[in-house]
Amino acid sequence: MIEILKSLEFTPFLLSFKLAFVTTLILFVISLPFSWYLSQTKSKFKPIFEAITALPIVLPPSVLGFYILWALSINSPIGAFFEETFGIKLVFNFTGLVIASCFYSLPFMMQPLQSGFESINKNMLEASYISGKSKLETMIRVALPNIKPALMTAIIVTFAHTVGEFGVVLMVGGSIPGDTKVASVAIYEFVEIMDYSMAHIYSAIMVIISFLVLLSVYIFNGKNNKKLGGVA
Template identity: 85%
Template structure:
């Protein structure tokens, strides 16, 4: 077993963690105002925005990956803009993976945070507004500190979900060693060449990582519930 582990390349895992870390950071910045807005707004457009945000959950990865691939390719206005202005292509490289991952993992960051904000006591928010604090101050100093379990869930699940991406990543990034060949793609390639030993090892590592991530979330939430007497 030790010899098998020594013979395997773990660069795909490092690349997966790098991708997940950057994606989670970007999505936190995007999802924070978006989830706050969705939790507070009474606009008739709210169901439309919620459905649009949640679309990656039900949309087949191949469909989402195809449209992201098209949107970033040299055949699209965005792709042409980047290629002509910066001389940089957005497909089959790490930057393209990050963009695709942000679309694919967006609901996993937004929904827990939105649920957390919706559970905050409205009296606390009203008291903050009455005290003269603006919406941004209320968000950062009142609402955000009171949704720690939801916030942790959003961050960890988004990170874990990004680590396990396959369909979208493969379509947008392909399999370029050191650039776009993440762990899930490596497992797929091992199966293709019938190297089931390596596939088993990589898959087992992914199972352990996923389990530990979920275990941490549930332990933290359980402790928080005990503190609140729930």
């Protein structure tokens, strides 16, 4: 057992955390204004936008991964443009993993934020507008401070979901040590070669990480609900 622990390679975990951090940061910047718009708009196209952003939840990872792989490859206009213009390949590298993860984890950032914004008292928002604040100021100064549980849930769950990705990242990034071989892919490879000891260790680490992430969400939301109850 000691020998197994000594041979444990932490690079896949570091790559998983790096991917999760970058993906979460990008999705937060993108999803914040978009989720605010969806929470406030009365457009007839709102259900269409919501359905599109929620697609990764119901689509098989193989389907989503295939279309992302095709869209980023040299055979597509997007992939060809980036490679011919900037000399950047968007598949089988870390950049491709980030792009794929942003698509795959989008609903896990969008939906909690949108639900949080929709739960805010409309009178509070109207008061902000009447006082002369713009929609952007209202979102940042009034809405965000009042959706801390939803905000924390969106960030933590998106991070955890990205850490646990497998199908999409394998199709788009492959398994390149030090570049695209994340923890979930490493576990898959250990199982393939029937190295169940290492697969158990890697899997146990992932289970512990996932449990701690979810536990932190429930603890934070529980404390916040108690504060709100005390105020009420």
